[in-house]
Amino acid sequence: MATNTRISNLPESANANATLSKEEVMRYSRHLIMPEVGMDGQLKLKQAKVLCIGTGGLGAPLGLYLAAAGVGRIGLVDFDSVDLTNLQRQILFGTSDIGRPKIEAAADRLRYLNPDIQIDQFETRLTSENALDILKNYDMVVDGTDNFPTRYLVNDACVILGKSNVYGSIFRFEGQITIFGAPGGPCYRCLYPEPPPPGLVPSCAEGGVLGVLPGIVGAIQAAETLKLIIGKGEPLIGRLLLFDALAMRFRELKLRKNPECPVCGEHPTITKLIDYAEFCGVRGEEAANPAQNTVPEIAPRELKARLDRGDDLFVLDVREPHEYQICNLGGHLIPLGELSRRVHELDSSREIVAHCRSGKRSAEAVEFLRSAGFRKVLNLKGGILAWSDEVDASVPKY
């Protein structure tokens, strides 16, 4: 179904003065010979200005396809450096990029792909202070950072500035894609007025992600961005696309603009940018993990010394079985989620040291066990990661 409604604040047709060089005609010939793009669409792409926030898993396919398609000006925002764990999915980078600022490596890669386009680099974290200034120069925004504070920040900034926000999010094998902030369309707060409190929903560092998943979701974001620019097809506005790579199934749900939405509703209560770290409860590690700071701890070296001394310590590993296979300290495995119904496996008269990967889940376990009447329970500070750093470097970190 072709639609004639305005779906973005872009010009209806390309600037009459814009042209393509002979070489550009050749480069974009597979676009030009399709009536849905054609010369008019390609010139719109050339004049389009898209801001990509994040150059990681989602930002990689997005940046590559927008650059390849000839989007004339692409802004990149990132402050991170490339590390080894990124390469499983962040296909803008190669092994020799490890340690480089992502923004540099990403810009180099996109310029190598298409030297005719302009790449703007913003080596910064997007904040309430700089967001409006950065966003205002672009026609639309694609958020590839996939974290709650940036997501609410980008959403509110896009609503305030009246810009479309092509949204994608991933978890393990599952993705969500839609367009927020389009004229008349819903925003992220219409869907989710508030973020989950930290700790209630597992993060990806904890949850993992199939490497190709951000590739698929980011490529869909790229397709929607290109469609918005050329003004063709049915945009994903008011439609939430759910993708499950494990079942290899797409589903679609209706998204409605909420008249009571605090930012885009009839009587908005949020009219300027707020403190998003505070809003999402991620102000510092302490705020995120209250248990981690209140439960009794044991340092890795102290645990090692006590084990070597032959102290009667029961090591409890609260990670998942597949994590135990990566590396372990020989502890008794009870995943945190099963602890309440398997608590009878533990002897409350013995001294227990609980550990996980980083010390976060085991802090919850210690808190739970103490509330269940266990007196002598300690949390291994920093988990297996700290054990690897401080006691036994042969234990791999993941």
Place this chain on the structure above:
Amino acid sequence: MAVKVIIPTPLRPYTSKKESVELQAATVSEALASLTTLFGELKKHLYSDDGKLRSFVNVYVNDEDIRYLRGDQTPLREGDILSIVPSIAGGTQN
């Protein structure tokens, strides 16, 4: 009414890794109640302490958000599909 509830990946640790659950219910409220009876640990992820559905969890009957139907009193028909759709975020918090 036999209905199917689709469990999203982040909540599967609390449903014995099940991707979907078939159960009998006449309303959304009944379906969620029997789901949280089956899987007790799911409860705190779906409901806040005051018993309200959490604001980062949406529930759909087929493709429609229950907030735009009759909320948790939305009646169910045989074969309806309930989707629990929480907000997800795969990226790092910084």
